[in-house]
Amino acid sequence: DAEITQSPRHKITETGRQVTLACHQTWNHNNMFWYRQDLGHGLRLIHYSYGVQDTNKGEVSDGYSVSRSNTEDLPLTLESAASSQTSVYFCASSRDGPYGYTFGSGTRLTVV
Amino acid sequence: TQLLEQSPQFLSIQEGENLTVYCNSSSVFSSLQWYRQEPGEGPVLLVTVVTGGEVKKLKRLTFQFGDARKDSSLHITAAQPGDTGLYLCAGPTGYALNFGKGTSLLVTP
Numbered sequence: 060d061a062e063i064t065q066s067p068r069h070k071i072t073e074t075g076r077q078v079t080l081a082c083h084q085t086w087n088h089n090n091m092f093w094y095r096q097d098l099g100h101g102l103r104l105i106h107y108s109y110g111v112q113d114t115n116k117g118e119v120s121d122g123y124s125v126s127r128s129n130t131e132d133l134p135l136t137l138e139s140a141a142s143s144q145t146s147v148y149f150c151a152s153s154r155d156g157p158y159g160y161t162f163g164s165g166t167r168l169t170v171v
Numbered sequence: 172t173q174l175l176e177q178s179p180q181f182l183s184i185q186e187g188e189n190l191t192v193y194c195n196s197s198s199v200f201s202s203l204q205w206y207r208q209e210p211g212e213g214p215v216l217l218v219t220v221v222t223g224g225e226v227k228k229l230k231r232l233t234f235q236f237g238d239a240r241k242d243s244s245l246h247i248t249a250a251q252p253g254d255t256g257l258y259l260c261a262g263p264t265g266y267a268l269n270f271g272k273g274t275s276l277l278v279t280p
Contacts, residue, residue: 094270100272102214104268109265115267155266159204160268162215164213165212
């Protein structure tokens with residue numbers, strides 16, 4: 060069965076370290092997205108990609124980067140982790156058109 | 172960013188009651204989606220509404236898209252404990268979705 064997987068599920072890192080969160084989908088979806096979810100703010104878009112070599116900034120992109128070298132993967136990198144980046148991160152994918160997202164199970168990141 | 176306002180923010184009801192949650196915006200959307208999220212998991216798509224005035228039913232859940240395509244509602248009939256979760260509405264900008272902050276529903280036996 061097709062799926063979208065995120066790893067790790069939980070991570071604790073120190074302030075200033077570079078961190079990469081993985082997202083892998085086997086749906087063959089063109090579109091992939093990264094969101095963070097925080098109490099009081101809901102889901103906020105960080106970065107998204109409409110295909111290989113395409114990346115776009117979302118609402119809260121500062122301090123984050125992504126790259127899309129193939130259809131299946133969109134890793135999210137925190138360049139220099141900050142305590143404000145403690146959050147739950149969700150990856151999602153979709154096909155072109157008014158179709159819903161398929162979400163991963165999330166990564167809970169704590170920056171200490 | 173097109174804002175989506177959801178109400179109420181929290182709702183606690185007993186099993187068997189009916190409820191309605193709302194999703195409102197000042198912007199027109201080409202479509203709206205509803206998701207349910209359970210603790211520790213990602214949101215799961217419930218429905219997409221595309222046409223103004225459209226009504227879709229999913230068992231005990233009824234979704235309506237406003238005529239002007241600026242708002243939507245979700246009505247649950249005879250709520251069950253399994254309906255507990257965070258209900259999110261979302262509208263697109265391109266293929267990227269803007270999410271409301273959600274309605275947190277608790278259904279107690």
